[in-house]
Amino acid sequence: MSGLLEVCGLTVELPTASGWVRPVNDVSLSIAAGESLGLVGESGSGKTMLSLALMGLLPPGTRVSGEASLATEASMKQLTALSAREWRNVRGGEIAMVFQEPMTSLNPVMRIGAQIEETIRAHQPKLSAKEVKRKAVDSLRRAAVPEPEVRAEQFPHQLSGGLRQRAMIAMALAAGPRLLIADEPTTALDVTVQKQILDLLDGLRRELQVGLLFITHDLGVVAQVAERVAVMYAGRIIEEGPARNVLERPLHPYTQGLLRASPTLKRGMLTPISGAVPQLTALPPGCAFEPRCELRRDECTLAVPGFRIVGSDHAARCILV
Numbered sequence: 001m002s003g004l005l006e007v008c009g010l011t012v013e014l015p016t017a018s019g020w021v022r023p024v025n026d027v028s029l030s031i032a033a034g035e036s037l038g039l040v041g042e043s044g045s046g047k048t049m050l051s052l053a054l055m056g057l058l059p060p061g062t063r064v065s066g067e068a069s070l071a072t073e074a075s076m077k078q079l080t081a082l083s084a085r086e087w088r089n090v091r092g093g094e095i096a097m098v099f100q101e102p103m104t105s106l107n108p109v110m111r112i113g114a115q116i117e118e119t120i121r122a123h124q125p126k127l128s129a130k131e132v133k134r135k136a137v138d139s140l141r142r143a144a145v146p147e148p149e150v151r152a153e154q155f156p157h158q159l160s161g162g163l164r165q166r167a168m169i170a171m172a173l174a175a176g177p178r179l180l181i182a183d184e185p186t187t188a189l190d191v192t193v194q195k196q197i198l199d200l201l202d203g204l205r206r207e208l209q210v211g212l213l214f215i216t217h218d219l220g221v222v223a224q225v226a227e228r229v230a231v232m233y234a235g236r237i238i239e240e241g242p243a244r245n246v247l248e249r250p251l252h253p254y255t256q257g258l259l260r261a262s263p264t265l266k267r268g269m270l271t272p273i274s275g276a277v278p279q280l281t282a283l284p285p286g287c288a289f290e291p292r293c294e295l296r297r298d299e300c301t302l303a304v305p306g307f308r309i310v311g312s313d314h315a316a317r318c319i320l321v
């Protein structure tokens with residue numbers, strides 16, 4: 001598989017009253033064309049901040065270092081070095097995003113079809129009005145929206161939550177991006193609709209060969225959509241590998257804890273991880289998970305553990321691996 005997205009040592013720093021914090025800290029990952037990577041972690045671990053960095057949507061005043069390159073038809077694009085003008089072509093055209101709550105990204109006073117047409121026009125300005133309209137309806141059909149011509153004429157509030165999320169997916173894929181970032185796209189939906197949306201994303205990824213970065217705190221969801229899994233904790237990736245290995249034979253005590261606490265994967269008694277994610281302003285000196293880790297040793301506080309690799313492609317940042 002060819003590399004589509006290559007992220008290497010990506011760090012995002014934000015100014016706070018107590019100094020700079022790193023919600024994304026030395027993150028490396030890669031996604032091939034048509035591949036799905038699940039990014040998991042508790043609230044505040046930096047998942048959204050990472051995706052905003054990949055979309056060029058970080059808040060002003062943010063410092064970014066490291067590399068994130070995307071393979072496009074013409075060349076490798078260095079995302080951390082794009083100008084505002086270049087971002088307008090990449091965002092939507094090469095990388096698109098689906099959010100948890102479609103109502104925050106859909107315009108409430110604009111018809112669904114017109115919103116999708118706007119996205120298509122922004123990236124394919126030479127198409128005729130008729131072609132743009134046809135493409136918009138096609139994209140709704142591809143996202144399994146029933147009666148796409150009728151739905152295209154409706155406003156977001158006239159659609160159910162599940163249909164709105166389908167419309168969002170249609171809009172995200174309308175201009176033919178190579179990478180789709182989905183940030184908790186099914187969290188607000190009930191279980192049956194959630195399953196339908198996950199199946200839809202999975203089918204579209206395979207059919208269109210788009211890379212998928214799927215963000216969630218739910219390991220059960222990740223098991224349904226991801227070929228590989230990266231686990232994030234306090235801004236860092238602490239485990240990465242094929243989904244089966246990570247979910248069935250996790251290496252890192254944090255991942256093991258997440259699995260024991262997962263209502264969708266674990267049968268029987270659930271044991272939540274005690275303690276809370278550390279504040280970014282007060283990270284422990286060594287392993288960030290050390291204060292909560294039942295297996296901690298003195299040396300865990302000395303330095304941030306580097307990745308240790310098991311087999312060919314499963315790695316974790318823990319001294320016990």
Ligand SMILES: Nc1ncnc2c1ncn2[C@@H]1O[C@H](COP(=O)(O)OP(=O)(O)OP(=O)(O)O)[C@@H](O)[C@H]1O
Nearest residue numbers: 014023042043044045046047048049050059217280
């Ligand atoms: N504008 C900001 N200024 C300072 N810190 C921020 C800002 N926005 C977010 N953070 C911090 O960055 C960290 C990462 O936040 P992020 O939203 O990426 O987490 P997340 O993993 O997406 O969580 P969730 O699962 O709740 O969506 C958090 O500690 C958060 O408090």
Ligand code: SF4
Nearest residue numbers: 287290293300318319
């Ligand atoms: S490095 Fe130490 S504290 Fe961190 S997860 Fe491993 S055993 Fe636990």
Ligand SMILES: [Mg+2]
Nearest residue numbers: 047048049183
């Ligand atoms: Mg988030």
